[in-house]
Amino acid sequence: MSGTSSAAASIESPRHKEIVIRYKRNKAVPEAWRKLRPSELVQKLNEALASTEDTLIMAAKFKAARINSRGSIIAHTETAAQAETLRRHKEDWKGFVATEADVMLPVYPVIVHGIPIKSVDPGNKTAFIEQLRIENRQVMSHDMVVDCR
Numbered sequence: 001m002s003g004t005s006s007a008a009a010s011i012e013s014p015r016h017k018e019i020v021i022r023y024k025r026n027k028a029v030p031e032a033w034r035k036l037r038p039s040e041l042v043q044k045l046n047e048a049l050a051s052t053e054d055t056l057i058m059a060a061k062f063k064a065a066r067i068n069s070r071g072s073i074i075a076h077t078e079t080a081a082q083a084e085t086l087r088r089h090k091e092d093w094k095g096f097v098a099t100e101a102d103v104m105l106p107v108y109p110v111i112v113h114g115i116p117i118k119s120v121d122p123g124n125k126t127a128f129i130e131q132l133r134i135e136n137r138q139v140m141s142h143d144m145v146v147d148c149r
Helices: 038-049 057-061 080-088 088-096 126-135
Strands: 017-022 063-066 074-076 101-104
Touching: 017 080, 038 057, 038 063, 038 074, 038 088, 057 080, 074 080, 080 088, 088 101
Parallel strands: none
Antiparallel strands: 017 074, 017 101, 063 074
16 A cells, blocks of 8 residues: 555545634624525625635635524535635635625644643733743744633
8 A cells, every 4th residue: 555645644524624704803694694595605605706816716615604603604615625725815705705704713722731830820821822832933833822721
């Protein structure tokens, strides 16, 4: 089996294909959008992608979409690569969905081991987050620590 890639690397989770679109200030989508059938919602989202001039974005296609209970649009692309392209180029297409639309970037929880508990001041999360950034800047690249508990 030489020349084949790892099975783990090729497994795509449905979450990898997911794009979450929220309105700014966490407003729910307008009532007119809530009345759309899923197929109509997919059509509107694909029309937004087709409205751009970027061929990478135009090549991406949504295949399913729904509005969740919080009022966010949960849409699924055909492939994880398409979802990643849309996340990276969100500024180029989100305005065609709605002027107040924002594409949310996925966040992943991380458990930190090996930090002495006495070195963490629960009342000063900002200092702890900054310490994590400084100590891990070589491995964190552009990722950010957004919360700690």
